[in-house]
Amino acid sequence: MEEKKIIGIDLGGTTVKFAIVTLEGEIQQKWSIETNILDEGSHIVPEIIESINHRLNLYELKADDFVGIGMGTPGSVDRENGTVIGAYNLNWKTLQPVREQIEAGTGIQFTLDNDANVAALGERWKGAGENNPDVILMTLGTGVGGGIIAEGNLLHGVAGCAGEIGHVTVDPHGFECTCGKVGCLETVASATGVVRVARQLSEEYAGDSELKRRLDDGQDISSKDVFVLAEQDDPFALMVVDKVCFYLGLACGNLGNTLNPSSIVLGGGVSAAGEFLRSRVENYFNEYTFPQVRESTQIKLAQLGNDAGVIGAASLALQFVK
Missing domain, CATH: 3.30.420.40 (ATPase, nucleotide binding domain)
Incomplete structure (x- = not known):
């Protein structure tokens, strides 16, 4: 059979x-x-x-x-x-x-x-999670979502809201979120969030930068544009990426300290920035975690895509x- x-x-x-x-x-x-x-x-x-x-x-x-x-x-x-x-x-x-x-x-x-x-x-079973019982996925797309698997179980919470990583507060004085709260990760690390951070920082940036020029000209820019220019060493784009990775690293650090998964996997459209993004998030993650977590929890990129x-x-x- x-x-x-x-x-x-x-x-x-x-x-x-x-x-x-x-x-x-x-x-x-x-x-x-x-x-x-x-x-x-x-x-x-x-x-x-x-x-x-x-x-x-x-x-x-x-x-x-x-x-x-x-x-x-x-x-x-x-x-x-x-x-x-x-x-x-x-x-x-x-x-x-x-x-x-x-x-x-x-x-x-x-x-x-x-x-x-x-x-x-999916990522836990056949992707970057390597079928480990403790894995967190953070999806960086039009919003920021996630899922938490702890000791082999998907966490749902009492109202089904466990894993709403996008609403972790990373800046108490930050942007208002669609959820009604202020400073959610989603407001600064989603595809639109990256652009929002760029617009905010450009107000005070006075140096030479292609990204700054495009923003000042009123051109439409995407999160992809920001990362592409950063990879080309545009100083202002690098500053924006650093700020976004700080927020992501802070959120990952808090998740790591709380749950100590084997891996926190970054997926979704923004994660297409690849190692350029992952390594910077990891640097901040290391800054905000205590030694045992730093040594046992890895920051990885999703492998399964769609x-x-x-x-x-x-x-x-x-x-x-x-």
């Missing part, structure tokens, strides 16, 4: 990614569809079901060939009841009975969790393995 498989789904605001994965975490097939958020997102789940059934027919697979389906989703997730609410980028304002619909539509057991948590599970979500989501379904 052939070994059973699992399905991972990474539900995002623009695309839904799918993967058929072995129980060892190897991707066998993957595909994606556009996320149809029209009519209050009422088409999303039916189109997920349709896509799964279509692919299973295509690959001549049956529901019985699968242990389960796992999905990562934005919004507030009730894992117990398999529902989601408040995923505004999906237009899901009301409670969505996702598990009930998908199990009825596919005949396969289903479970789900928050998308940042699921990416952390596959972290589907692999992590698939791993949720391992709970159904008898």
Whole structure:
């Protein structure tokens, strides 16, 4: 008998990614569809079901060939009841009975969790986390998210808010965050946060700098522009990157001192700056951690890219393995 498989789904605001994965975490097939958020997102789940059934027919697979389906989703997730609410980028304002619909539509057991948590599970299982029981993932994208795995368990917290690394305070007198608080990591280390830091620092910078020139000209700049110019030794861009890495290193230091994971993994779009970013964050991390943590917790770069979500989501379904 052939070994059973699992399905991972990474539900995002623009695309839904799918993967058929072995129980060892190897991707066998993957595909994606556009996320149809029209009519209050009422088409999303039916189109997920349709896509799964279509692919299973295509690959001549049956529901019985699968242990389960796992999905990562934005919004507030009730894992117990398999529902989601408040995923505004999906237009899901009301409670969505996702598990009930998908199990009825596919005949396969289903479970789900928050998308940042699921990416952390992916990096921990098959990526930079090396399947260690203590791993933190920090995703640096349009926002700053994260997931914390401690002693083999994904932490959720009493209201499902564990791992909201983006809302760690790194500057009590800093920028206001969309959450209503001031000085959150997200305000200074997300893609938009990096640009915000550059604009703030440019007010007092008087030296020669291409980045400063572009800002003064009113040009649109991205976080990528800041890092590219820093790598070209633009003095002001280097100053901005140093400030962002200070905030990240401070947050990582606090996480390291509190949880002492084997690794804190940096992922998401901003982490594309690679070793240039990682080494600077590590320098500040070392400054803000005590010796035992400094020696045992590593700052790493994520390895799975876009596959972290589907692999992590698939791993949720391992709970159904008898």
